[in-house]
Amino acid sequence: xxxxxxxxxxxxxxxxxxxxxxxxxxxxxxxxxxxxxxxxxxxxxxxxxxxxxxxxxxxxxxxxxxxxxxxxxxxxxxxxxxxxxxxxxxxxxxxxxxxxxxxxxxxxxxxxxxxxxxxxxxxxxxxxxxxxxxxxxxxxxxxxxxxxxxxxxxxxxxxxxxxxxxxxxxxxxxxxxxxxxxxxxxxxxxxxxxxxxxxxxxxxxxxxxxxxxxxxxxxxxxxxxxxxxxxxxxxxx
Amino acid sequence: xxxxxxxxxxxxxxxxxxxxxxxxxxxxxxxxxxxxxxxxxxxxxxxxxxxxxxxxxxxxxxxxxxxxxxxxxxxxxxxxxxxxxxxxxxxxxxxxxxxxxxxxxxxxxxxxxxxxxxxxxxxxxxxxxxxxxxxxxxxxxxxxxxxxxxxxxxxxxxxxxxxxxxxxxxxxxxxxxxxxxxxxxxxxxxxxxxxxxxxxxxxxxxxxxxxxxxxxxxxxxxxxxxxxxxxxxxxxxxxxxxxxxxxxxxxxxxxxxxxx
Numbered sequence: 001x002x003x004x005x006x007x008x009x010x011x012x013x014x015x016x017x018x019x020x021x022x023x024x025x026x027x028x029x030x031x032x033x034x035x036x037x038x039x040x041x042x043x044x045x046x047x048x049x050x051x052x053x054x055x056x057x058x059x060x061x062x063x064x065x066x067x068x069x070x071x072x073x074x075x076x077x078x079x080x081x082x083x084x085x086x087x088x089x090x091x092x093x094x095x096x097x098x099x100x101x102x103x104x105x106x107x108x109x110x111x112x113x114x115x116x117x118x119x120x121x122x123x124x125x126x127x128x129x130x131x132x133x134x135x136x137x138x139x140x141x142x143x144x145x146x147x148x149x150x151x152x153x154x155x156x157x158x159x160x161x162x163x164x165x166x167x168x169x170x171x172x173x174x175x176x177x178x179x180x181x182x183x184x185x186x187x188x189x190x191x192x193x194x195x196x197x198x199x200x201x202x203x204x205x206x207x208x209x210x211x212x213x214x215x216x217x218x219x220x221x222x223x224x225x226x227x228x229x230x231x232x233x234x235x236x237x
Numbered sequence: 238x239x240x241x242x243x244x245x246x247x248x249x250x251x252x253x254x255x256x257x258x259x260x261x262x263x264x265x266x267x268x269x270x271x272x273x274x275x276x277x278x279x280x281x282x283x284x285x286x287x288x289x290x291x292x293x294x295x296x297x298x299x300x301x302x303x304x305x306x307x308x309x310x311x312x313x314x315x316x317x318x319x320x321x322x323x324x325x326x327x328x329x330x331x332x333x334x335x336x337x338x339x340x341x342x343x344x345x346x347x348x349x350x351x352x353x354x355x356x357x358x359x360x361x362x363x364x365x366x367x368x369x370x371x372x373x374x375x376x377x378x379x380x381x382x383x384x385x386x387x388x389x390x391x392x393x394x395x396x397x398x399x400x401x402x403x404x405x406x407x408x409x410x411x412x413x414x415x416x417x418x419x420x421x422x423x424x425x426x427x428x429x430x431x432x433x434x435x436x437x438x439x440x441x442x443x444x445x446x447x448x449x450x451x452x453x454x455x456x457x458x459x460x461x462x463x464x465x466x467x468x469x470x471x472x473x474x475x476x477x478x479x480x481x482x483x484x485x486x487x488x489x490x491x492x493x494x495x496x497x
Contacts, residue, residue, distance in 0.1 A: 012496070051314050052496040073317040080315065084308030088248065101240055101316055 002027050002148055002179040008057030010043055017043045019203035030180045032190045034227060035200035041183045045150055049078055079141040081152040087126035091136055098140055108143040114165055131157040142169055149173060149180045155189055187224040199230055238322035245330025255334055262342025270350045276357040280364055284443045289404050291368050292375040292436060295335060299379030300396045302331045304389050311497055324492040332376040336369045363446050367439040370477045374435050377484030384491045407434050428463055435480045442473050
């Protein structure tokens with residue numbers, strides 16, 4: 001079991017974001033975390049990463065509780081939602097810095113080539129376009145070999161060619177036995193990539209299962225419509 | 238922590254503002270020395286400038302750096318690094334580079350002028366040491382304020398208010414209380430009140446070392462009796478150290494509990 005979450009609660013001010021999430025994530029699959037805006041997707045991911053500290057509940061990663069620990073993050077590659085980097089440093093320096101901080105072997109050369117980032121290596125991050133920043137973001141995420149990969153809106157700003165590269169990359173990592181968590185609003189991307197769907201609604205897991213199970217349960221034959229219909233059919237798991 | 242410190246430090250050393258700050262002290266040092274033609278007098282004038290300026294610059298730099306590097310901090314938080322090391326590294330990076338600007342900026346003109354051969358070297362060193370303390374104290378306080386306030390404008394406001402209070406308002410309140418309670422013995426009160434404010438404490442410490450406490454009259458005599466002794470000196474240094482450590486502890490405490 002890669003991730004085990006029991007009874008997770010989190011409140012921001014008066015806003016109860018997570019209301020008792022129970023979840024187990026198994027090794028070697030691609031999970032898509034879906035849900036309407038404000039349903040707690042990012043909070044859930046940030047709790048797993050230890051960036052948000054839960055009010056109540058328990059999280060274990062690779063069978064170790066994460067509370068008051070930070071070393072477990074060596075097992076996680078995280079792609080943040082909005083790639084906001086320090087503006088005054090060059091792409092090359094940023095990659096070098098993250099490598100230095102993580103102190104583990106990395107395979108950035110291949111990725112840089114893959115996404116055609118060579119011409120940008122000596123440019124400052126503030127001068128890059130949104131899509132190029134996202135490519136840098138992807139390189140930073142995939143250059144380490146960790147058993148758990150978390151991608152928050154990975155497709156943002158990517159051109160079709162980069163998107164194909166990204167999909168290949170995700171499939172390759174899955175073939176290596178990695179566990180991958182993805183959030184996305186692009187249903188076509190989710191349908192193509194995900195083995196399992198996790199649907200969050202108002203801070204709870206509303207649905208967990210394969211795409212086939214979802215289609216069956218909602219009585220729809222189109223994935224996008226099934227997601228839209230998920231809350232109205234009322235088949236709470 | 239040292240890796241973060243290294244990167245914050247390099248980042249700041251390359252920033253334009255560090256140079257402006259450094260050049261300002263360099264210019265100030267040269268101008269004062271060549272106008273006064275006397276190291277001791279230059280030290281006194283310098284004290285009046287830096288005792289107010291260092292806290293202000295420390296506060297503004299600290300808040301600015303914290304808010305500007307927020308995205309970078311979030312990037313670091315997802316990496317296998319201890320939370321406290323991230324913030325401590327940034328804090329020491331900012332405070333360290335500001336102190337370096339101060340020491341080099343003032344040190345160069347004074348050494349060129351022949352400080353090493355004059356007997357003001359101790360006073361000058363004391364000036365730099367208290368300056369370093371004030372930098373660390375106010376950068377620390379501003380980091381605590383910034384980490385406690387998500388809203389930039391609020392954070393900036395509180396930080397500047399804190400500076401205004403300690404640098405200006407505190408003295409006003411202090412003087413007013415001395416006038417109102419003039420019927421009572423105020424020796425202990427004024428000693429304690431001075432010790433509680435790092436800016437006042439630094440000022441008194443330097444003034445007394447410069448041996449111009451006679452200018453301060455009766456109060457000066459009392460202060461001299463306490464701060465002028467070795468014990469008083471040690472106690473004041475201890476209080477400055479305490480002022481430095483408390484914000485650092487506060488920062489560690491806040492960093493552990495904050496959501497990003």
